[in-house]
Amino acid sequence: MSQVIVDDLSTLVEVLIGDGYRVIGPTRSGSAIQLAELTDAGQLPAGWGVETGPGHYRLRRRTDNAVFAHSAGPQSWKTYLHPSRRKLWSTDRNGTFEPAAEETPRYALLGVRGCDLAAIGKLRDVLGGGSHPDGSFQARYQSLFVVAVNCTEPGEVCFCASMGTGPTAGAGADLTLTEMPDHFLVSAGTAGGRELLARIGHRDATTAETDAATAALDTAAQRMGRAMPEVDLRALLAGSRESSHWADVAERCLTCGNCTMVCPTCFCTTTEDVTDLTGDHAERWQRWSSCFELDFSYVHGGSVRGSGASRYRQWITHKLGTWHDQFGGSGCVGCGRCIAWCPVGIDLTEEAGRLAESGHG
């Protein structure tokens, strides 16, 4: 794939907006990098990086003006593709069920790392790949324009290299950027990407420039803060159902569900049936839910998974193991968000490592 050089992203953002896209990208908001709608490339968080660790996330000033040199923030793109709350339908006592009128925004996602590009693919498989696809998700997904970013700045909690999802972004993006000290190397992955690239100023990359980008990515792959144990995780988790280790995790886990909210692939939802004050009008809403909620597994008589140990086991087993059975791949992309945003610093890679050491699987 031929690569070209673009000096800055202002024209890219302008052209996407001109084409009717709502451009979503990272911005600095308070004390975190947050995804938000961009009207100008100047809103990208130039010169901001992050320090992460188990239960730890802090912005830090960088010595350069890099705009994508901050590993995953608390949000992921599922915020836009699979909104946290949406109306499904409304009805009256004897009325028909009216589907919610829903706009389908055309999103251009700017700055999607390899881990998150893989996560979008996993959401597509879960929400769009079954025999009853989620039409709302599909409409959003099909109108996406994705600008991926090869990650040259992995964080302390990242382990995408061991999940095979990064730091080089995989296939599926319209354009893929590699951020270098004073320019971006750009390659197009789709006809739409090529067409757009033709409309923004660029020049061909020199061999030295592409070699420098390749070297930066090789270095990044070596600088991952974490790795999953090199075992068959699906077999490991299936063999660990009755491990004594779950009791140990349960002593630390608060069952707060933060890991599931920040996870870019966690897709679980619940429904809420509501009425207006007259009682003559009812609506059904869908919102994100978490397998850490006590009533998530409620059937008449009680919850199937009452203990914290069983709920943590459910989460990690689904993420790393049974996702393979259900959707044909791992549910984890190695972004490390669940480690950084766990208030007690539970580390998915460490827990998997301990299970592996205890000889299961």
Next chain:
Amino acid sequence: MAEPMLPVRYRVAGRTVETRDSATLRLVPLGPALDRFRPGQFAMLYAYPVGEVPISISGIGADGALTHTVRSVGAVSRALHDAQPGTVIGVRGPFGTAWAPEDAAGNDLVVVAGGVGLAPLRPVVLAALAARSAYRRIVLIAGARTPDEFLFRAELAAWAARDDLEVELTVDRPADGWDGTVGFVTDPLTRLRLDPERTAAFLCGPEPMMRFSARVLLRDQVPPARIRVSLERSMKCGIALCGHCQLGPLLVCRDGPVVSYAVAEPLLAVPEL
């Protein structure tokens, strides 16, 4: 098929009180009917304005009517249970896997039901009786806590009177006039002289009841692949999108509720899975 998240309007055309907390509703479509259900499949039933729960079908009408037997155990099932003729109910489906009694053709068919677990198995018995010559023995073992808690009592009596269907009823607590068995469904099941090479068994009821019944069948050399059970888990969507019904590798709404015991056994053995 209709938009799977959007209920279709059905009207309660008939309501039969089964027990002190269970009723059977006959639902007829107010517009185009949903696709035909197969025995074992379930619908998501919406009671205005309370909410929605998964309920297996207990009968399938040739005219598109659906029969659901609902036990009142929570806010939504209470509203459904109480729904009087004329009430409009929202229905989504058909969802999930089926018993497929036709797979058992040529064999002895053993149906074991505990409590309201008889409801999803009723269409199996009706389908097998409708194709009676396709099967060898047909045995129905049904258990209830008390004699008053059997569903479909008139139908059970009619079935018991037939000579081409063996019916064994058992209760935990007898009442005056009960002359049947007292004990778990495993008791009559243990007494059956099975031909394990030619037996297919369908079990539905509380998980311990299915586990113990399956254990009896396995001890009698019935292969786990020819034992089917119906699983129950929390469901919000019914179409493998919401994640609530996970049981190990299964999404019960998509991969169940009816599964082979070969699949279910290692999952039902683990507490809080």
